[in-house]
Amino acid sequence: MSLEAVREAAALVTAHGFEEAFSLPPGRALDICLNLQRAILEHRLGPGTKLSEDEVGEIYGASRTVVRAALQALAHSGLVAIERNRGAFVSRPTIREAHEVFEARALIEPRVARTAAQLMTDDDVARLKAHIDAEHVALHAGDMGKALSLSGLFHIAIADIAQQQIFARMVRSLISRSSLIIGLYWKRADTACESHSHHALIQAFADRDATQADELMKSHIVDLHSGLDLVEKPSQALPLAQVLGPR
Numbered sequence: 001m002s003l004e005a006v007r008e009a010a011a012l013v014t015a016h017g018f019e020e021a022f023s024l025p026p027g028r029a030l031d032i033c034l035n036l037q038r039a040i041l042e043h044r045l046g047p048g049t050k051l052s053e054d055e056v057g058e059i060y061g062a063s064r065t066v067v068r069a070a071l072q073a074l075a076h077s078g079l080v081a082i083e084r085n086r087g088a089f090v091s092r093p094t095i096r097e098a099h100e101v102f103e104a105r106a107l108i109e110p111r112v113a114r115t116a117a118q119l120m121t122d123d124d125v126a127r128l129k130a131h132i133d134a135e136h137v138a139l140h141a142g143d144m145g146k147a148l149s150l151s152g153l154f155h156i157a158i159a160d161i162a163q164q165q166i167f168a169r170m171v172r173s174l175i176s177r178s179s180l181i182i183g184l185y186w187k188r189a190d191t192a193c194e195s196h197s198h199h200a201l202i203q204a205f206a207d208r209d210a211t212q213a214d215e216l217m218k219s220h221i222v223d224l225h226s227g228l229d230l231v232e233k234p235s236q237a238l239p240l241a242q243v244l245g246p247r
Contacts, residue, residue, distance in 0.1 A: 024073050032060050033070040035244065040079050040090055041152065041176065042145035043183045044243045047092040051080065052240070059244050079176055091180055095230045098181040102225035105174050106218055108167060109155065113201065113217035116162040117210040124161045125206050131157060132198050152179055154198060158217075178224075185228040197223065 024030040036056070039045040057067045071088045074080035081091045093101070116124075131154040138146035152175040159168040197220040204212040 023076075024069065028060075028062050029066045029069040029073070032056065032062060032067060033073045035060070036070065036074060037077075037079060038149070039243055040074075041149040041179045042143075043148060043179070044145055045090050045240075047090050047180050047184050049090040049240075051088040051090065053087070055240050056244075059241055077176060078173060079180070091177075093177060093181050093184065095185075097177070098185060098228060098230055099225075101174055101177045101181060102221060102228075104170075105178065106221040106225070108170055108174070109158075109221055110214040110218040112159050112162045112164065112167050112171060113204075114210045114214040115164060116158045117205050117208055117213040119161060119163060120205045120208055125202060127161075128154065128157060128198075128202050128205065132202070135198075148179060148182060151198075152176075158201075181228065185230050 024033055036045070036051070045051075051071060053064045053067045053071070056062075056071075057064055060067070071080055071082065075082045075088070079091055080088050082088045131150060135147050135150045135154070138144075138150060155175055156168070156172055159171040162168070197216065201213060201216050201220070204216055
């Protein structure tokens with residue numbers, strides 16, 4: 001696959017991985033919601049960052065009403081916390097929540113991977129390979145946040161292939177929480193981008209080996225969990241205009 005094709009794949013998987021998670025109609029509020037979500041999942045907006053309605057509105061040229069709708073949608077997804085008399089902040093998962101999220105993933109995602117292997121087509125395998133190619137482009141460019149986001153989208157794609165809507169919604173929610181947790185607690189650079197695990201999973205899917213896919217996914221999630229340094233850390237926030245401005 002050419003570099004340009006991989007970049008196109010990265011844009012495609014990023015654009016379609018999370019959009020359906022929001023109930024907003026097409027328009028400015030949804031656009032702002034998706035832009036903020038992308039910045040959070042790519043770790044450009046860290047946990048605890050304040051999202052001022054006025055400042056976000058100025059950056060995107062939108063009214064406070066539109067920005068408020070976007071922030072409320074993000075709060076419904078768990079990515080943002082809205083505190084009375086204080087405003088909106090990027091959510092900051094606790095250590096207990098971090099354990100619970102990865103324990104839930106270790107229960108749900110192996111089952112999803114097993115089902116996906118049974119339903120996998122050659123086009124599905126190619127789609128998953130595009131995710132890995134896109135991850136590699138981001139890693140080689142030194143964009144770890146983008147690579148982390150694409151890694152999460154790889155797991156969401158597997159849930160979509162499994163054609164289990166309830167599990168897919170659960171996986172989307174858990175992946176979003178995982179991104180925040182990794183942003184706070186990761187301790188090694190390859191924590192969320194275990195490319196060897198993803199390659200092994202793709203081989204199991206290509207072989208339609210449901211048992212192997214189940215076992216590999218469980219091992220992968222356990223490894224991700226063990227790669228976290230679960231101690232409290234201070235948040236580090238950059239100005240919103242610097243994070244959300246033109247890239």
